[in-house]
Structure formats: structure tokens, C-alpha cells
Amino acid sequence: QVQLVESGGGLVKPGGSLRLSCVASGFTFSDYYMNWIRRSPGKRLEWISYISGSSRTIFYAESVKGRFTISRDNTKNSLFLQMDNLKAEDTAVYYCARALPENFYAYVDSWGQGSPVIVSS
């Protein structure tokens, strides 16, 4: 059974940093593209970033490019999102999500429960 468990969210001041983690289980982690997706209060779901199984392919949404860094450790079945220079508009619930097949046109087939991030002074 696929399980994705996020952690690391919390309250942070504008300009601060936070690192989200997602531990995966129930599948061969290195075989899958992984995504971060967020939902801000009152807004639609927003895709943030994805990373291929080998980490060779990485893309970011324009809204986070240069501030957020996605990475993974396949030896620990873990996905990360380093978030720097946080802004109030980054306040959201952040979801870790698995995608398949392992190519550019991968669709999300499993989601974690989400980790809330609040950026406020």
C-alpha cells in the first residue's frame, strides 16, 4: 500500500526558511517521479515542482523558482522541499505526490495528507 507522509511544516516568519520532508513506503521509490503540490487558503491547487527518479530532471513553477529546491534521497525513500525566502503567499498545505509513468507526461496517482506551512510575522 502506497504511503506518503509529510513533515516539517509549521509557522515561519517572512524571509525565513523551512524544509519539508516526505517519507514514502509501499513502492520502489526510485522508480517514480515525485511532486510537491500546494493549496493556499481560498485558492486552487498549485503544482510547485517535480523531480525524476534519478534526480536528473527537475522543474519548478515560476512562483517558487529560485527560492525552493526539490531533492530526494532514494536510499532513504525520502523527498524534500527546501523553502527559502518565504513569503506570506507561500502559506499553504503542501502535499507530496507520486507520479507515473517515469517520463515527462507523468500524472499524479497518490497523495500524502499534507503538511501546513504558515508564513506570518
Place this chain on the structure above:
Amino acid sequence: EIVLTQSPGILSLSPGESATLSCGASQTVYRHFLAWYQERPGQAPRLLMYGASTRATGIPDRFSGSGTGTDFTLTISRLEPEDFAVYYCQQYASLPRTFGQGTRVEIK
């Protein structure tokens, strides 16, 4: 960026009725790389459909998807109590991946 617009915003129906949800794209979705998700309160979104019309594993056949180009539809026949939820479409044909704003299917 492909903008997805879902309609209606809210659908009020009774159990046993059918629901038709629409998702319109601002430009052609290449090879109908469009997915549908269901979200129930307190739960993570669940994949229903990918490739516009292929049901995900374990999804009952009362859910069907159709469409190509810029117009896509999710149909739920014979609504069950557990089907009352919010439904999102998402395109994965181009970057950035984008979602519709959602359609809430509520009990009338």
C-alpha cells in the same frame, strides 16, 4: 500556461442521480493528458481518471471520463453517498501543471 475552468462550481443532486462535470482548457491539452481527482473532507485527493478516459485502479465503472482538445467531462452515474465530494481536473501535458478550481457535488 493552460488555464482549466470547471463548471458548474456546485452541483446539487440526490443519490441515484447522474452528475456531469465539465473542465474547459484555455488551449489544447496534448494527447488528452488530463486527470480527474476526488477529494473528500479530511482526506487526500484520490485519482479517478487519467488520459481523460482511463479509470484508475479500483475506481468503479459508474465513473467515466471523456473529451479531447479543450473540452473534457467527468460523468458519475447513479451517485452513491460516498461520491458527494469535490472534484478537480488537472492537465499534465505541459508545464506548469495546472488544476481546475473544483466542482463540489453536494446532496440536494
